[in-house]
Amino acid sequence: MNALFSFPPEAVASASADTKGEVLSLLADHFARIYDLDAGGVLDALEEREKLGSTGFGRGVAIPHARLDTISRPLAVLLRLDAACDFAAADGMPVDLVFGLLSPSNAGATHLHALAAISRLVRDEESHRLLTEAPDAEALYALITNAADRDAA
16 A cells, blocks of 8 residues: 555654544644645645545545645545544544545546555454554554555565
8 A cells, every 4th residue: 555655654643633624624734744735735625625525434434635736646644533523424423543645636546546545444344443443653554554565465
């Protein structure tokens, strides 16, 4: 999975948010800090995509994503929320794992492959359980990195 997008260790963090809007704002700030992007531009793109329908994936996971003209390859972050919040997910479950994905505007299939990789990870029962039970950001990063290495083999 890592080969599909940039995902350094500092892209994983814990966060507190009470609303979907706060989650998207935190996500934009995290993208800005890690990848030296404009937080306002990232937030606008994430909010525009969210208007098309919730990116609440289900099972406590959201995958907010957007495309930007200002980047050259897909970028990802993962926020684990201290407490789950409503994300208008299809299954009605509140969200506590938020995978953010930004791709270049012209990424086409690359964007879809990156989304699919994240989707496979969180759909897998064992991976989902391990992600939700991970004690800290370092453990989360290790789980995702191990999954990427396993998928690449």
